[in-house]
Amino acid sequence: MDIVYNIVLVLHFVGLAMLLGAFLVQLNSKEKNVTRWMFDGAMTQLLTGLIMVGMLESGAMGESEEVNHIKIGIKLVIVIVVAILAAVGRRRQQPQPTLWLLIGLLALANVVIAVFV
Numbered sequence: 434m435d436i437v438y439n440i441v442l443v444l445h446f447v448g449l450a451m452l453l454g455a456f457l458v459q460l461n462s463k464e465k466n467v468t469r470w471m472f473d474g475a476m477t478q479l480l481t482g483l484i485m486v487g488m489l490e491s492g493a494m495g496e497s498e499e500v501n502h503i504k505i506g507i508k509l510v511i512v513i514v515v516a517i518l519a520a521v522g523r524r525r526q527q528p529q530p531t532l533w534l535l536i537g538l539l540a541l542a543n544v545v546i547a548v549f550v
């Protein structure tokens with residue numbers, strides 16, 4: 434089961450790269466757009482995150498593996514907000530600097546929470 438979990442974790446990092454990469458690549462651009470990479474990245478984070486939580490909670494990874502519910506709860510709320518902002522931003526006429534910044538900061542906040550909480 435470890436190999437499956439690790440593959441999902443790698444995909445979790447791919448989703449992170451899609452989301453944060455779409456934000457960072459525009460730091461030097463004059464126009465800040467909300468791109469589909471942001472929504473797809475958030476969805477990848479959500480799906481892979483839920484799969485990992487499911488595997489940990491089910492005991493498939495061994496009884497010693499515990500899930501930090503507070504941390505996961507905060508990450509879950511943030512990623513849903515990011516996905517909504519990305520979906521709304523994509524429908525609006527570009528550029529969308531405020532939404533672009535909010536999405537980037539929230540994604541960054543989730544990295545900080547993942548590492549420090």
Ligand code: HEM
Pocket residue numbers: 445449452475478479481482483485486500501505508509511512515539540541543544547548
């Ligand atoms: C923008 C959204 C997200 C970002 C940037 C993010 C970031 C990260 C990072 C950097 C890690 C590796 C660090 C570590 O293992 O402590 C990680 C691990 C993990 N994430 Fe996420 N994550 C996001 C969303 C989610 C969501 C929505 C869930 C669950 C519903 C989730 C569940 C997990 C789990 C289970 C791990 C494995 C390690 C652990 O127990 O913390 N993540 N995430």
